[in-house]
Structures are given as C-alpha cells and as structure tokens.
Amino acid sequence: MSERQATQMDKSIFVAGAAGEGIQTIGDVVSRTFLHHGYPVFASQEFESRIRGGNSSVRVRITDAPRNAPVAAADILLALNPEAQAHYADTLHPEGLVIAGEGAGLVIPFVDLAVEHGGAKIYANAVAAGALCAVAGLPFATLQKVLENAFSERGEEVVEANVAAARAGFDQALDELGDRRPKELPKRDGAYAFASAHETIPIAAAASGCRFISAYPMSPSTGIITAFARSPDLGVFTEQAEDEIAAINMALGASAAGARAMTATSGGGFALMVEGLSLAGMIETPIVIVLAQRPGPATGLPTRTAQEDLLFAVRAGHGEFPRAILAPSDPQEAIDLTVKAFDLADRFQIPAILLTDQFLADSSFSLDGLALPAEIPEDHLADPARQPKEYARYASNSSGISPRLAFGQGGRVVCIDSDEHTPEGHITEDLQSIRPAAVEKRLEKLRHVRAEISPPRVDRIEDAETILIGWGSTRGAITEAVDRLRSDGRKVGSIHFSELWPLPDLSFETESVAYWTVEGNTTGQLAGLLRGELGWPIVGTIGRSDGLPIDASFAIRELMGRIS
C-alpha cells in the first residue's frame, strides 16, 4: 500500500549521454547514494540499439515513499555531451537544472577535472556523479561509501581515483552554485531492496528447482540466462543455443528427462519457438518461457519497451492446448509468479509463460523487501513404485492429469510423441476411440489451471466512475495516475491483471462505470480479450506505441483528451 502514501518529495534526475559513455554507472552510483541516505529510488533506462554513440538516458526518480513508476520529465538533466543536452532538452522541467561539460547550465568540465584529480579521462563519470550529488544535497561521505563499495574489487588505486574525481566534481558544483547551493537533504532511515524483475526471476527459478536453461541472446531477455551463467551457485545448467528453435527443443528434452527447465526470449525469438510451444502442449511436458516484450513487428525497436505480445502469447501455437500466462508487475511479484509458473507447468504438464518487457527488465525498483514464498511446491514427477511395470505415459485417471515419469525413472520405459498418440505414447490414427478423447483430456487441464489463477488487484473501485484496467509492468504508472486523478476530485479506480491466462471468471459492474484499458500497444489487446472472453464492456484503450513506458502523466493526458 506504500504506493498510495502521499509523497512530498518527488524529484527526477536524467543522466543522458551516448552508449558507452557510462550513464549506467553514474545512474547506479547516484541511485545507491540516495538509497544509502534512506530514500527510495526508481531507476529506469531508455537506450538505442547500438554499442557506441547515439542518445540514451538513465532516469532516476527519488521520493520519500516508494513510487515505482516512470517519469517523463527531469528536474535535473546531466548531459555528458552537447548532443545529449540538445536531444533531451525537451524533457527538462521549465525550472529544471542542466549540468553539462560546456555551454549553458551548471558547467562542470567532467574530463578536465577527471584528468586533473583522478589521473585519467575515464574518471569523468565519477566527476559527474560528484556534481549530481552536490546539486541534489547529498553528503559527500555517502557518495564516497558507494564508490568504495562499487570499485573495491578493482583495487585501492581505482577507488582512490574515483573518490578524488567525485570530490572534484562535488566541490566544483558547490562553487558554481554559490548561494544557490542546496540545503543538505535530511537523512532518512528507510532500507529498501533495490532490484529489477529480471534479477529476481533467476533466483526464484533456482528456488523452484530449475536446473536447465537454454536460450538465444535477444534483448531484453538476455539478462535472465546471463544471471544463471554468472552464478554457478544457482545450480542451473546454462546453454546458449544456436537459435530459439534449438533453445525450446533443448528445454523440452531436459524436461522430459525430468529436469525443471526454462528458456527466455523476446517476440521474434518466441515466434521461432512457437512450434516447440505446440510440442509442449502435445507431449504434455512442462516448460517455463520468459517472453520479454519489445516493440515489433519483426525486429521493431530492439531496446525499447512494449506490451504488444499478449494476444501472441495467448494464441501462439498450432492446434489447441492449454497454457498459463503470468505477467509480473514488479520484482517481488516476479518472484511469486516465477515460482507459480514452475508449479503450474509441472503440476498440469503445460507451458507457462512469464510476460515481461524491456521496462520491467531494465528498471530497478525500491521495495520494502524481497522474499521467496514461505512454501515452494515440490516437483510433481510420479513415484515409479506406484506405476505399473508397463507404464503408459498418457494413461487417463480421475484427476485428468496422467502421472508423469522421466525417461527410465524407476526402470520404466517412457514413450512420448508429437503425433497424436495412444495412452502408451505411440502414434495413432484412431479417429474414433482415441483422438477425440485425447483432445478432451489435454484441454480439460485448462479448467484446473483456471482454478489456480488469482483474480486481478482492485484499487479504489467502490465509488469509481472511471476504471483503468492494466496488466503487467504498468501497475506503478496506473496507480500513480489514479492517485493524481483522485486528488483532483475525480472518481477513478483501477483493476490490474498479473495473471492473465486462463482468464478467471469475473463479474463486473456495468452501470455507471466506464472501463478503459491502459496498455503498451495500440490495438487494445487486453481490451479485446476482456470483451471477447468475458463480455466486458470496455470503452476504449489508452495505448502507447513509441517504445517508451507508460507513465502517469501520459495516461492522464490521454484519458482527459479522450473523455473531454
């Protein structure tokens, strides 16, 4: 509920520059300095698909209660080069401050100070971080502690050079500000977990017993497999597949052999996986797929964000088979839904898809804490001792879920086949006694899965005349929009879906309520599902297609434009 607390402080800093200039380092150092000073921070990134050059920014939002939602305007713009300064000039509040190496605003010669005080140009980032902290009213000692933590592994000399360069930037900024020098920001005692959803998903996967990931690198999903590779203590075998087709077929092979397995990709890679998704449905083999969305079609905007693949995830695959689709809205929910995805996939022998996006992947949230669920379900492989010697993989039973053994488990022979198959797993073209029952058996599982899906979160809908409906990563922005509209006296509420498929049975008020979906797409994909599946009267969709995350100001502006 912290998001509903009134926030007094709400400042944003944009660190802008070219790819390769170190804006992420500056953004991270400044974020952590605020956090060490007791303030919650929300840090998001927008960047171009290139290794060097172009225009990118890290956007740091500081509040006195957690407000994990993106902002579109900056109170302080730190521009590392003149091009970035020009490019991001529009994002600055009218009374905002520019910090730059030359030209207008607060001029800090980043490179000259870096060479003079740190001994090399590379310390320009430390100079910039120092200047930012001075302007923000942060004590230098806190910045120094953050720099020591960040660079201690690279040796004392590197730490000292960074601290000296930061000090120079800090002092220079105070000199330049003169009597406009800010009061020191009061220290708070808040302690926040600072993480992105793609950092927590691998930990939750390991806790769920995942032992295998095969994936092909594709923004914005690559962080998932990288986290496993970097952390052997998570115990997960990682393989960079030759393509996404191999990735999903490997994961299914591992799963059929009894390992909990997953893959991660984005829309284009998921398109290649679709035949494999259908295979998972046919052979009733569990798999978890992280589908990290970015704008399409085709290659689209590789490093930007979107929510364009909801219907793709719901409908992907030839033939008819059940699946679960979960869309976390923050790093804690990413933990809970990852554990749930592994459990649903294993228990019902289905593919489970975690829908994330670039915004969620690359944004660090401040939360009161992060925790694994108290109870993490065990695996659902059957006990071979309770299975007949002549085991039939697809034997029907009263639960509708065939007891699943891995290949060779307990001395049993297990046969699985992508063709329509007999209960023993062999190819069949028996159109009367086997095929219709086999289709029914597979689809019947959807009913079981639906019973496990949690209803959407509702927020201030009791007296609402307008209800904003969102899903996945937009929760923070929509909550903020409702807060702001409420404080203007408008009766607005929200409904947020983090568990999307199968849609739970829902009843809804139809009198005197206008429902709008707020989605990172243009066609209103959730609106279409709610209308088509549940007959929900959705008025329209506030959509966004420019590759940037939906923020509260955007949602409010669009809504007001549509209803007035």
Next chain:
Amino acid sequence: MTDLKEYAVSIENQWCPGCPNFGILTAMKRALVDQGLKPHEVCLVSGIGQAAKLPHYLKANVFNGLHGRAIPAATAIHVANPDLKTIVTSGDGDLYGEGGNHLLHAFRRNPDITVIVHDNRVYALTKGQASPTTRRGEKTRLQFEGVQVNPAQMLATAIVHGCAFVARGFAGDVDGLSRILGRAIAHRGLSLVSVIQPCITWGNHPVAWYRDRVEPIPEDHDPTDRRRAIDLALEEEARFPVGILYELPSGPTFAESYRKRVGDAPLYELPRIDRATLDHRLTRMIVRP
C-alpha cells in the same frame, strides 16, 4: 545379459514391406543387446519422417519430437540424465535438411550421444521430393527437371568440425551395420553414422544398385587420418566405402564442467538449492542507510 526379446514390441509397423529400414531396426536392436543395455537405459530420439518412426518399433524410452529437432532434444536429455544412452535415429531430410543447423552445432558441442542418419536420398513420407543428399540432376516428384543444387556432404562436414566418430553403414548388411552401431554407441562423445538406406518406393536406384557399389573401407585405413577420412566421406558416387571413416580418442564432452560441479545423477534426483543461499541473495539486494 540382455536378450533381443526384451526389445520386442507389438506395434503395427508402418514402413513399406521390404524397406531397408527394417535392416537398420534389426541392426540397432542387436547393437543394443551387444552393448548389454536394457530398454529403460536407452532413450531414442527422432524427428519426423518414415525413419523417425523407428523408435516406436522397439522397446526403449522415446522422444519422437518435431521435424528436424531431434538433436537439441537429445543433447539436453543427455545433460539431464547421463545414465541414459541417448541415440538419435532419423532421416536425411530431418537431420541434414530441416535440422541441419543443429547437427552443425552438435559437432561443436560434442554431446555424448549417437546420431544415426537413415540416408535414402529422398523425402519418402511426403512422397518423393528431393532431400539434401539427392544428387544433382536426379529427377524427383517435385524437381521435375532434375535437382539443380549440389548434395550436402555432411560426413565430410562432421570430420572438418572435429566430430570424433564418423562412419558409413549399409542397411542391406545387418551384421556389418550392427557392429558399426555398437562401436558408435560405445564411443564417448558425439558419434555420427550415416546409413545407406535405399528407398524402394521413391528412390532413383534399386537396392541392388547400392549393393554393387558398397565396399568395405580398405583395411589399411588409419581412422585418425583426417585427410584420407574426408576423401572416403566424399566418395558417394561410383562406390560407397563402408565402415568407420574417422575415429579419434574422446575429447571433452558437452556439459562436463557442469557435471563436475553437480555429480552424475539425473537432475531430477538433485536436491533443491539451499534456501538460505537464495534468501541471502535477496537480502543482499537491500540497501541500508
């Protein structure tokens, strides 16, 4: 002791009567018995096509997956359970065409699996189109003016990529083929066996045409002689040298370093990662003033 009878199943066979695939099936069963393997210790992996139905015709674990995707599935099955003897058995269209890229990367990975290619030089199940190994100029039920592209040379490609066991067999010689398959299965690392399997329905040559051209690899052939092995691999016109073309001592196999960390047990038998370790990772994300 294992007995051939243990591999018997009562499943209706869908192959054409007299198909040389029956020879491969018999040779495979004999090789498994010779290796002392029990049906539950074997996992047969295939894609789609007539050849890919073979796993159904003997008793073993079966992953009959998607067209062209047997190799990634088999690679991962072996990672997940190294106790299983994992064998891919599928056709040339499946393994060289639809799944050719996976085979290329299997050469690089060197998983401890065996790949048996039923090479009939034609797409049989779809009724007679060219396969990657159909010769240039040969007419088919789709390439009516003759195939306009060169045949794939996957055995030579395997050798070039360092695949440490490359052999050619003939489905019409069950004894010889079962010996080759036995050696392939026993080899540690990736072993590739291409089996000449004349298609008696759509093929451009009868079985006898191949039988006349099959000959054993010269007895003095040194299987570590890469250059000579490539020459023998490329001979697929006037004569077909049959036997082990290339064999090197086993090198590092796929997932070895992971297995050194977690041991050799099937992954489903490993305990969950200690919860305290994971809780600690989450706690470390907290930034305190």
